Amino acid sequence: MIDLKILRESPDVARDGIRKKHIDCDLEAVLKADEERRKLIVDVESLRAEQKSANAEMAQMQKGSPEFLEKVGEMRTLSSSIKEIDVALKALDETWNDLYLSVPNIPHESVPEGKSESENVEYKTWGEIPQQEAYQIPHYDFDWLEQILDFKRGTKVTGAGFPFFVGDGARLARSLVSFFLDQAGESGIQEMAVPFFVNAESATATGQLPDKEGQMYQTIQDGLYAIPTAEVPLTNFLRDEILEESDLPIYRCGYSACFRREAGSYGKDVRGLNRVHQFDKVEVLKWVKPETSYAELDSLREYAESLLQKLGLPYRALLMCGGVMGFSQTKQYDLEVWAMGQQRWLEVSSCSNFESFQSRRAKIRYKDLETGKNEFVHTLNGSGLAVPRVFVAILENGLQADGSVKLPEVLVPYMGKDRIEPK
């Protein structure tokens, strides 16, 4: 959620942010509910103050005396009107809260205007994009695919979108995870192993609930949610905590399987490994002081880029335009890797600054040494990286004339060989 002060004192800033994000949000209703709510609070609190001072008097009185009994009568009336207002306030609070949560974060001034993907700004491209290669084959059309990936049996065992990785495929997926975690460790990012299920409070704090409930798998018995990204448990790790200023910045990363129902997806997007219901990913999290968060965003993006560079995979970095970036982000870069076989870009990382939007919701603060006050930290996160699409790019870009796949140098120690050969 955004700062209430901004809403109240400069609603135009919020209004412009909503416009830039092309999100439908009734700001007037939020402001109206806020005003009504505050009025009721003042009412009920002044009555409570009255009740409290009367209680102090009554504590001194002779119990059962006529004056005491008279006071009891008076207070009975007061008490019931307090209860009445309380009920109204509770109802209003709920409406107001829903409205408040529906206000998106305000995009940073450097975020380009735009509504569709075509208006994202290509920030940078890296690597040679091979054109017109003789063996441009999408990975899902490899004739020896079943040697490393088994979609059919995945469908039998679980359902569409839950492939088995087999043999060298399984090892390649595991190698990527290890490579990503090792790289993070070398960059001073502490590794965490996280729970793959979270409760409703956690899912709410990071913004999956209430609006994205349909995108998550939920357990029947305990009402837990399978995580769509390690961002959820990682961000919630420090939920409801007040940190020391000297603790910041905090860098963490975590591997997890990510579970997404992907309701509404179709077509070429879901072919092969392009979009699956369960995939491996390493996520990087940062908790930082507000004044550093945009520099931290740049270094986060550069870190994610460095992984693709070390793997030798051509990619582009996009600065997302207002209408395409997420609801909670103020600024977002996506990294897309080039998949030669499909002749298309595949998103493998998304690096975002949330400023205090998440920390406000999750109540993650730090004590500012100068003012002595508790301030909300800024949170950032970025994929570093998602496995399946990197896997795809390695297969398609590394495909050789003889049908084998040449592996990136940096993975050789993990794979124990430099290519995957069809049998």
Place this chain on the structure above:
RNA sequence: GGAGAGAUGGCUGAGUGGUCGAAAGCAACGGUUUGCUAAAUCGUCGUACGGGUCACACCGUACCGCGGGUUCGAAUCCCGCUCUCUCCGCCA
């Protein structure tokens, strides 16, 4: 899964219906004292929301695991839930 015990401020821990936001101690922070360290001593020492202020100050309200209830009044009584600990069972 079964039986029992418990949950109070950063920590330890008092408090069983009425000036309790909550004793005391520890830790922390600031001052004084001291040749340094240590010790002593005085003071400060929660959070949120609302009002107020340019900003402080200040004022009000709420919060003693969470949610309900009883009562003029609840940390304290009643009900439900969650979590922690101990014992038993099961188990990678």
